[in-house]
Amino acid sequence: MCAKRFQSGSGPSQRQLRVAEVIRHRLAEVLSRGEVHDPDLSRMSITVSEVRTSADLQHATVFVMPLGGRDADIALKALRRNKGELRHLVAAGMRLRFAPDLKFELDKTFDAMDNARRMFAxxxxxxxxxxxxxxxxxxxxxxxxxxxxxxxxxxxx
Incomplete structure (x- = not known):
């Protein structure tokens, strides 16, 4: 029965999806309230579009994009620089044995949507x-x- 969880090609479990959504909401809340004291993060509006967690819930990949897509590199560097504090703030609102390690990536879906829109035009x-x-x-x-x-x-x- 446990082997089903480890089959290749199967999607994330319901627990993974729920935890990822809680992380996404909590990160969005932390960033919008300016709870992280970083000048680069405080002057940017960052969208947390998706979070994917590992099967053991110890790692989470967070897909982000600054509003308007400008200064994406600065936003990514600031998030990575404050990863420990963000991890602590996210863990404070969750009841998990371990706080997941956060990995920040730029969200490329907005670019793909723009390319599709241009193609259909x-x-x-x-x-x-x-x-x-x-x-x-x-x-x-x-x-x-x-x-x-x-x-x-x-x-x-």
Missing amino acids: DPRVKADVEAPDDPEAAGDTDPDSDLDRDLDRGDAV
Whole structure:
């Protein structure tokens, strides 16, 4: 029964998801209130978009992005510099045996969404997306498609 947890390809457990969400909320609260006394962090608004925890809940990867995406390197350095204090503040609001070790990474999903948005704004892609799916409406005169349609209806011999 325990072996199921260690199968490859399985996603995070419910406990991992709950703990990750509590860490995310607590970090967002700590950063928004300015509980960390760091001049770089106090002048930035940082979004904590996602937290992923290890199976043993001892490590947590925190995905962050400063508001507007500006000064991302400065924000990341400041978070890493204050990792111990942030870990202590997060652990204070949780009931876990161990406070998870925090690893901060920049969130790349915002960049991926911008790239997808730009791609769908391209006129060639718009024309391709808006093209009708029905081959007859597109002017397809393939004789095999007529035979297939007749076979589907049971009209062909």
